[in-house]
Amino acid sequence: xxxxxxxxxxxxxxxxxxxxxxxxxxxxFVLIHAAPGDPIYVxxxxxxxxxxxxxxxxKYGLDRSVxxxxxxxxxxxxxxxxxxxxxxxxxVTRVLGQHAPASLLLGVTALLIATxxxxxxxxxxxxxxxxxxxxxxxxxxxxxxxxxxxxxGQILIIVVAVQLRLLPAxxxxxxxxxxTGIAFVVDVARHLVLPAITLxxxxxxxxxxxxxAAVVDALSEPYILAASARGVPRRVLIWKHAAAIAAVPIVxxxxxxxxxxxxxxxxxxxxxxxxxxxxxVLHASLHRDYPLVTASxxxxxxxxxxxxxxxxxxCARLDPRIMLA
Amino acid sequence: xxxxxxxxxxxPVRAFNSAILATALIVIAACRxxxxxxxxxxxxxxxxxxxxxxxxxxxxxGNTHPVTDQIFNGLVGLDExxxxxxxxxxSWRIEDSGRVYRFVLRKDVSWHDGRAFTSADVKFTFEExxxxxxxxxxxxxxxxxxxxxxxxxxxxxxxxxxxxGPLLQRLDVVEASIIPKHAFxxxxxxxxxxxRRPIGTGPFKFxxxxxxxxxxxEKNASYFRRGLPGVDRLVxxxxxxxxxxxxxxxxxxxxxxxxxxxPDLERLRHTQGIAVVAGSGGSGGSICQDVLIPxxxxxxxxxxxxxxxxxxxxxxxxxxxxxxxxxxxxxTGPISHLLAWAYTPxxxxxxxxxxxxxxxxxxxGLRRARGGERFAVTFTHANTQQRFAQAVRExxxxxxxxxxxxxxxxxxxxxxxxVKKDFDLGxxxxxxxxxxxxxxxxxYVSSNIGPLPFSxxxxxxNDRVDRLFDEAAELVDRESRRARYAQIQRILADEVPYFxxxxxxxxxxxxxxxxxFRLWTGALAETVHVTGQSR
Numbered sequence: 001x002x003x004x005x006x007x008x009x010x011x012x013x014x015x016x017x018x019x020x021x022x023x024x025x026x027x028x029f030v031l032i033h034a035a036p037g038d039p040i041y042v043x044x045x046x047x048x049x050x051x052x053x054x055x056x057x058x059k060y061g062l063d064r065s066v067x068x069x070x071x072x073x074x075x076x077x078x079x080x081x082x083x084x085x086x087x088x089x090x091x092v093t094r095v096l097g098q099h100a101p102a103s104l105l106l107g108v109t110a111l112l113i114a115t116x117x118x119x120x121x122x123x124x125x126x127x128x129x130x131x132x133x134x135x136x137x138x139x140x141x142x143x144x145x146x147x148x149x150x151x152x153g154q155i156l157i158i159v160v161a162v163q164l165r166l167l168p169a170x171x172x173x174x175x176x177x178x179x180t181g182i183a184f185v186v187d188v189a190r191h192l193v194l195p196a197i198t199l200x201x202x203x204x205x206x207x208x209x210x211x212x213a214a215v216v217d218a219l220s221e222p223y224i225l226a227a228s229a230r231g232v233p234r235r236v237l238i239w240k241h242a243a244a245i246a247a248v249p250i251v252x253x254x255x256x257x258x259x260x261x262x263x264x265x266x267x268x269x270x271x272x273x274x275x276x277x278x279x280x281v282l283h284a285s286l287h288r289d290y291p292l293v294t295a296s297x298x299x300x301x302x303x304x305x306x307x308x309x310x311x312x313x314x315c316a317r318l319d320p321r322i323m324l325a
Numbered sequence: 326x327x328x329x330x331x332x333x334x335x336x337p338v339r340a341f342n343s344a345i346l347a348t349a350l351i352v353i354a355a356c357r358x359x360x361x362x363x364x365x366x367x368x369x370x371x372x373x374x375x376x377x378x379x380x381x382x383x384x385x386x387g388n389t390h391p392v393t394d395q396i397f398n399g400l401v402g403l404d405e406x407x408x409x410x411x412x413x414x415x416s417w418r419i420e421d422s423g424r425v426y427r428f429v430l431r432k433d434v435s436w437h438d439g440r441a442f443t444s445a446d447v448k449f450t451f452e453e454x455x456x457x458x459x460x461x462x463x464x465x466x467x468x469x470x471x472x473x474x475x476x477x478x479x480x481x482x483x484x485x486x487x488x489x490g491p492l493l494q495r496l497d498v499v500e501a502s503i504i505p506k507h508a509f510x511x512x513x514x515x516x517x518x519x520x521r522r523p524i525g526t527g528p529f530k531f532x533x534x535x536x537x538x539x540x541x542x543e544k545n546a547s548y549f550r551r552g553l554p555g556v557d558r559l560v561x562x563x564x565x566x567x568x569x570x571x572x573x574x575x576x577x578x579x580x581x582x583x584x585x586x587x588p589d590l591e592r593l594r595h596t597q598g599i600a601v602v603a604g605s606g607g608s609g610g611s612i613c614q615d616v617l618i619p620x621x622x623x624x625x626x627x628x629x630x631x632x633x634x635x636x637x638x639x640x641x642x643x644x645x646x647x648x649x650x651x652x653x654x655x656x657t658g659p660i661s662h663l664l665a666w667a668y669t670p671x672x673x674x675x676x677x678x679x680x681x682x683x684x685x686x687x688x689x690g691l692r693r694a695r696g697g698e699r700f701a702v703t704f705t706h707a708n709t710q711q712r713f714a715q716a717v718r719e720x721x722x723x724x725x726x727x728x729x730x731x732x733x734x735x736x737x738x739x740x741x742x743x744v745k746k747d748f749d750l751g752x753x754x755x756x757x758x759x760x761x762x763x764x765x766x767x768x769y770v771s772s773n774i775g776p777l778p779f780s781x782x783x784x785x786x787n788d789r790v791d792r793l794f795d796e797a798a799e800l801v802d803r804e805s806r807r808a809r810y811a812q813i814q815r816i817l818a819d820e821v822p823y824f825x826x827x828x829x830x831x832x833x834x835x836x837x838x839x840x841x842f843r844l845w846t847g848a849l850a851e852t853v854h855v856t857g858q859s860r
Binding site for chain 1: 566578
């Protein structure tokens with residue numbers, strides 16, 4: 001592929017990304033404003049007089065029409081000003097900045113667990129299709145994929161945290177202590193295990209299924225059969241040759257889901273009291289914190305679009321047959 | 326092993342033995358736990374959501390106040406029977422039959438930054454914060470207060486336009502926290518620097534706040550109540566999921582949870598080292614009642630005969646037992662039995678009786694149609710009330726009333742019932758507060774019919790009731806007020822403008838390693854200490 005065509009592809013993707021993010025922003029803005037419920041009551045408390053609520057609405061600009069509010073919001077966003085969170089009484093960018101690291105940590109860990117675990121299990125099961133391990137894994141996968149995260153998470157909490165007392169039930173660090181240095185890192189890691197496994201489980205099931213299918217497919221390619229006929233050990237065939245071909249669908253799958261795993265952990269975060277973006281979006285939506293909800297969705301949709309673009313590039317690199325278009 | 330020996334030597338009566346064994350186990354458990362408590366002593370309290378800006382004088386938020394009520398003080402405190410006791414004010418005098426309230430402030434109070442607390446802080450708090458932004462205090466006092474005077478640094482006088490009996494009940498830390506004037510100079514009250522690093526006079530000082538994670542407070546060593554607080558650090562752990570906080574309590578990561586879901590109750594009650602206790606008050610509202618709200622402007626619920634029939638058709642003891650897991654008592658009228666001085670059971674009662682309900686519905690002209698149905702109503706409720714809604718649907722089905730359920734998220738349900746008024750049956754938890762004038766009046770007086778959350782949602786209008794509420798508010802003498810409220814309760818129980826379901830008494834749980842929780846007030850942690858260590 002020529003340098004020129006790469007640039008054309010990049011420009012086209014950027015343009016597309018911009019349109020998608022704009023569309024998401026408008027959609028979020030309209031939907032959250034259309035949801036019944038007035039943020040002023042959450043913001044200002046109950047038992048007030050009509051004049052009090054009118055004053056407060058004016059103070060937050062909520063007395064303007066939705067169209068007017070949108071134009072003002074779009075203008076502000078154009079100047080990289082994402083507004084002011086009602087709930088936190090702080091700039092939205094600051095609030096997002098406070099919650100993003102926890103989400104990244106949880107999401108990336110879950111993604112790693114799901115990818116490494118899923119690919120490993122996929123290859124193992126592919127090496128003996130329809131064997132005992134394969135059948136057990138397939139059944140477990142059905143459960144892991146279909147079980148809702150709040151169920152999986154609660155089972156883990158009850159068994160691992162409450163009964164066995166191996167790991168903490170929730171939060172990101174121990175509330176009782178003020179740890180620093182290596183003790184702090186260990187503490188965070190201990191808190192990370194259960195939510196990361198909970199978030200990783202359904203995706204790990206998908207990854208292992210896809211990996212298994214891809215490896216099984218690859219193993220039936222003529223050149224692998226030829227290599228096998230020449231006496232190349234099966235172990236080498238699977239781990240070296242087949243795994244390389246199988247990498248494309250796996251990378252495509254992981255890339256496609258990466259951003260949504262990182263950003264989509266709302267239920268897991270809420271269950272474990274994990275202070276990330278997912279929890280923030282949930283909380284902000286319930287409180288009708290318009291600026292915070294809209295900005296969160298801008299961040300989430302941007303990262304999905306970005307992750308997809310990176311995935312396409314990676315796939316094109318891994319398999320020269322794939323054309324960027 | 327010693328327990329076994331004690332068990333073996335004393336064996337007269339079995340029950341007596343069990344009691345001794347239980348006591349011994351509790352003592353041993355308590356000792357063991359006390360040993361586990363590390364120095365400095367940290368108390369961890371769970372909180373369901375982010376508190377946001379920490380200025381208690383501009384919000385009634387149930388997530389903000391549990392934190393700020395430990396950092397700030399009110400002019401008065403409330404004792405267990407909700408009677409005012411000295412706090413920032415060491416004494417007061419009510420003059421001109423309730424038109425003038427004269428407070429003498431303590432002289433030994435200082436803010437957490439070392440500055441002295443004076444009457445100027447009180448005047449500033451009311452005029453700039455409470456009367457402008459605190460929704461309940463502004464609604465109640467703005468038209469009432471004519472002047473707040475500060476004749477000296479330790480004297481404050483409230484002059485009112487008319488006599489007002491329950492003023493003191495509105496001056497505790499939940500309804501009127503006092504904030505520092507000097508810290509807010511040139512700062513916005515809703516979002517300024519002191520809302521992120523609050524400076525109070527209370528038992529705990531602010532240390533840090535990590536959103537969605539925790540708020541850390543530490544002991545105020547120069548607190549004006551010597552010897553308090555009893556713990557060195559107070560941490561609020563933000564835990565949105567109730568089941569997870571209970572798990573964390575069982576594991577020992579958290580010491581106190583403010584609510585226990587029904588299904589967890591039995592397990593917790595039998596967990597060693599954990600106490601389940603009932604409480605009706607606190608920062609989020611006190612002495613609450615859950616009620617069904619009929620839309621009185623729509624037939625057939627506008628007809629009092631129909632409402633009485635529905636009251637009789639509802640099996641409220643069943644609901645209290647099975648839906649609320651016994652966390653309260655069936656309500657008999659508009660005032661909770663927990664507001665003991667004002668409550669009277671001497672009103673028309675509606676014991677569960679479907680035959681009576683059917684007869685009354687027949688008499689109201691709503692006979693069963695061929696399919697057995699008399700009429701249908703839609704019940705608009707929040708998704709947190711689904712179990713209750715299902716119970717109501719089943720019970721009313723028994724007398725031929727079809728209830729269609731409309732489940733919405735909390736804010737959407739509030740919007741539809743209170744603001745849009747597009748409903749047949751709604752639901753709310755109305756908190757009576759420390760005085761009927763605070764939380765009961767607003768539900769029944771006609772001046773509070775309007776598109777406002779938790780107002781007179783039924784749209785009930787009775788001039789006599791309006792007048793009685795006004796009279797009761799203007800009296801200072803409790804006996805005369807009690808008589809007015811008794812009259813009000815009798816009228817309302819006759820007319821059933823709401824279906825009172827339960828006088829809530831929520832259960833909380835704490836580790837027995839700590840004791841001294843003040844469950845009726847916002848100042849939950851002031852007197853908490855390690856069990857067995859007297860203060």
